[in-house]
Amino acid sequence: MYKQDELSALRQQVARKAQLEIRVEQLRAQRRELARKAEDLKAAQQEEQADVDRLEGRSLAAFFYAFTGKMEEKLDEERREAYAARVKYDAAARELSAVEGDLARDEAELRRLSGCEAAYRQALEGKAAALRAAGDPAAGEITHLEEEMAAAEREHKELQEAIEAGYSAQDWADRILEQLNSAENWAIWDMMGGDLIADLAKHDRLDQAQEMVEQLQVELRRFKTELTDVSIDAEMQVKLDGFLRFADYFFDGLFADWAVMDHIENSQKQVSQTRQQVEEVLASLESRRDAVERHYNALAQKREEQIFAAEPAKD
Structure with missing residues (x-):
């Protein structure tokens, strides 16, 4: 008691x-x-x-x-x-x-x-x-506040899950950009007279980037599941077609090298744009989450005050 x-x-x-x-x-x-x-x-x-x-x-x-x-x-x-x-x-x-x-x-x-x-x-x-x-009148207001707190808690949980999914997608985008930047460096060396090692290294980075893109698309789908009202364009392709790869390996011509470089740069732009979209959505989500936290805390404080100040009816 x-x-x-x-x-x-x-x-x-x-x-x-x-x-x-x-x-x-x-x-x-x-x-x-x-x-x-x-x-x-x-x-x-x-x-x-x-x-x-x-x-x-x-x-x-x-x-x-x-x-x-x-x-x-x-x-x-x-x-x-x-x-x-x-x-x-x-x-x-x-x-x-x-x-x-x-x-x-x-x-x-x-x-x-x-x-x-x-x-x-x-x-x-x-x-x-x-x-x-005791059936005190204050009990009804307390229950109402608790229901509002529960709703705020659910919203906070959903927002946090979306934020975590967004950061996972952002992390994969960063990994892809790292591989594409490395491929770009190898491509520049190749255009300046690099050997087969430059070719192999360049395409190895592109292969890794493509595998990561596939994972990024999985992460983006998860992110978009939490954000049905937000559109994020994740249709990216990094891999080279068969002709470019054949020409790049065996003819080693400047035209083919430039085509590879152009493809790398386009892929970098696509990944960077997608990352920027994710970053903008994350900023909005975090702002909403912080607002929900403040609202929950205000409700909790109000509930506390209601209970503390209530004076039960005496028998």
């Missing part, structure tokens, strides 16, 4: 936990920055102190300044610089220590609040069940 005062206390804990999570994230970022700063200042302080130690010892620099009569002047300068470096380092170390203390306290409080969201959700659902059992 729920109790309103316990529900209110749990809600406050959830709000406090959310606040602490933000603070902890900020404090961790501050700690990383201050740790780097303190490390740099410590290195600088050690370097300045090393300069003082060299002058106070039997170093070549000490001998030089003693010989020129400027030892005390130089030593005072180095001591001032070492002191300033130590002051900066000590200040940074104290600041780092303060941040670490704040972070430790907030992390400890976060650990104590672990599980408060689940407890609040359980208490909230307990109150919702009590409202329904």
Whole structure:
């Protein structure tokens, strides 16, 4: 059986936990920055102190300044610089220590609040069940909100499935373009006097591209199944006809090479256009998905408020 005062206390804990999570994230970022700063200042302080130690010892620099009569002047300068470096380092170390203390306290409080969201959700659902059992007027509005949330959840799932299918198609388009670009490079070499290796490599890339096109068409059909109101032209062909391949291998004529190059370029354009279409549809889908997420969250928040604020009729 729920109790309103316990529900209110749990809600406050959830709000406090959310606040602490933000603070902890900020404090961790501050700690990383201050740790780097303190490390740099410590290195600088050690370097300045090393300069003082060299002058106070039997170093070549000490001998030089003693010989020129400027030892005390130089030593005072180095001591001032070492002191300033130590002051900066000590200040940074104290600041780092303060941040670490704040972070430790907030992390400890976060650990104590672990599980408060689940407890609040359980208490909230307990109150919702009590409202329904009592036939409270608020129960009808809660049920209506739950139905809207379920519809939004279904739409989100459908959009996400379409988005995943679209990204799969986009990935295959990228693979095809990679093969076509490689074929284009081999074709250029072939036209500049390449040997049989260039021919074989070029056509191998085209064969691989054609196999990938077949898979891309499968992915696009899946994508289009989710998007019956969107038209995507996926009728692409990459393979060469028999005459061009025969001429390219055995006559190795410039005309045939140019025909192959032209075919590659046309295929690149077709694949790029299809990829662009998929990308545009994906942008629209992701925008719709984000809107559905916001709508779902708003409904969930409204449902929570309805349950929390409801006052069951007393017997």
